[in-house]
Amino acid sequence: xxxxxxxxxxxLSPGDTEISDDEASWGGLEHLPGHPxxxxxxxxxxxxxxxxxxxxxxxxxxxxxxxxxxxxxxxRLAGGINTLVLLTSGLFAVLATKAINEDNRSGCRLWLLxxxxxxxxxxxxxxxEYTAKFDAGIGLESTTFFTLYFLITxxxxxxxxxxxGILGVVAIWPSRINVATAAAFWHxxxxxxxxxxxxxxxxx
Amino acid sequence: MAAxxxxxxxxxxDAVMSGTTETSxxxxxxxxxxxxxxxxxxLVLGLxxxxxxxxxxxxxxxxFIMAVGCCKAWLILRxxxxxxxxxxxxxxxxxxxxxxxxVGVFASQGIIVLMMP
Numbered sequence: 001x002x003x004x005x006x007x008x009x010x011x012l013s014p015g016d017t018e019i020s021d022d023e024a025s026w027g028g029l030e031h032l033p034g035h036p037x038x039x040x041x042x043x044x045x046x047x048x049x050x051x052x053x054x055x056x057x058x059x060x061x062x063x064x065x066x067x068x069x070x071x072x073x074x075x076r077l078a079g080g081i082n083t084l085v086l087l088t089s090g091l092f093a094v095l096a097t098k099a100i101n102e103d104n105r106s107g108c109r110l111w112l113l114x115x116x117x118x119x120x121x122x123x124x125x126x127x128x129e130y131t132a133k134f135d136a137g138i139g140l141e142s143t144t145f146f147t148l149y150f151l152i153t154x155x156x157x158x159x160x161x162x163x164x165g166i167l168g169v170v171a172i173w174p175s176r177i178n179v180a181t182a183a184a185f186w187h188x189x190x191x192x193x194x195x196x197x198x199x200x201x202x203x204x
Numbered sequence: 205m206a207a208x209x210x211x212x213x214x215x216x217x218d219a220v221m222s223g224t225t226e227t228s229x230x231x232x233x234x235x236x237x238x239x240x241x242x243x244x245x246x247l248v249l250g251l252x253x254x255x256x257x258x259x260x261x262x263x264x265x266x267x268f269i270m271a272v273g274c275c276k277a278w279l280i281l282r283x284x285x286x287x288x289x290x291x292x293x294x295x296x297x298x299x300x301x302x303x304x305x306x307v308g309v310f311a312s313q314g315i316i317v318l319m320m321p
Binding site: 028029031032033039043046050053054057058060061064076077080083084087088090091093094095098183184187190191194195197198199201202203204 | 229232233236239240243244246247249250251266269270272273274276277280281283284285286287292293294297298301302304305308309311312313315316319
């Protein structure tokens with residue numbers, strides 16, 4: 001390796017994962033917060049959720065009255081509270097990123113814990129919603145609306161579970177790149193929900 | 205010279221990487237307050253949808269609810285994720301994604317309104 005090449009090596013904080021020259025060319029993704037591979041995942045997830053929402057809207061054209069009737073059975077207040085819960089957890093994820101950028105590892109862990117707690121609250125509310133639906137005799141195959149409802153919100157809830165796992169792992173090894181990567185995933189989950197909520201719960 | 209360019213590149217990357225270092229805690233909290241406030245507003249509008257209010261507003265109501273949703277998504281992208289102008293064309297791609305969702309939902313509502321007897 002030539003001397004000039006050595007000078008180009010990025011200076012990393014202790015614990016940061018070094019990205020090799022081969023991995024450095026990500027078509028601009030390397031300039032986004034976190035590891036570029038997470039952005040590949042985020043982009044693919046956004047395409048999937050975007051397709052879900054557009055399909056939901058398209059199918060609704062065929063039976064607007066039925067969709068409106070089924071939508072009345074959703075707990076919109078619970079959906080709204082869940083939106084506030086995820087927005088708050090997103091704020092905590094930002095504060096965790098800020099803490100690690102200031103080399104405050106214990107502070108970062110605390111914010112990650114707060115983020116995770118709000119993620120769990122989201123899942124508990126979602127589970128209560130599902131339980132209420134099942135108790136009312138509503139299932140995955142009741143109507144097209146509820147098939148799409150369970151499919152989209154369930155798939156999103158799985159991402160929340162995955163996000164909690166990532167936050168947990170990052171809390172053990174809180175480096176700048178790790179926290180930024182986990183926060184990026186969490187914000188994607190947050191952003192998807194703020195789009196899912198109006199489309200499924202509010203638009204009539 | 206090359207080292208100097210690399211340094212400035214790294215500084216720029218660091219600013220984007222951290223995202224939150226350029227966005228102060230105060231701004232992030234304000235963003236959270238704004239997003240929460242418009243969530244409550246759209247929820248109130250959605251909850252009144254059982255009556256005649258939302259029906260009389262029709263497309264305007266749907267447009268407002270979806271605009272609020274996309275606005276919150278943009279706030280998350282810009283201030284939580286820190287996708288500033290330095291993110292370049294990727295930022296534009298995310299904006300395009302939001303516009304496609306907004307237009308798609310709004311168009312489907314428009315078709316439903318047109319099909320109504």
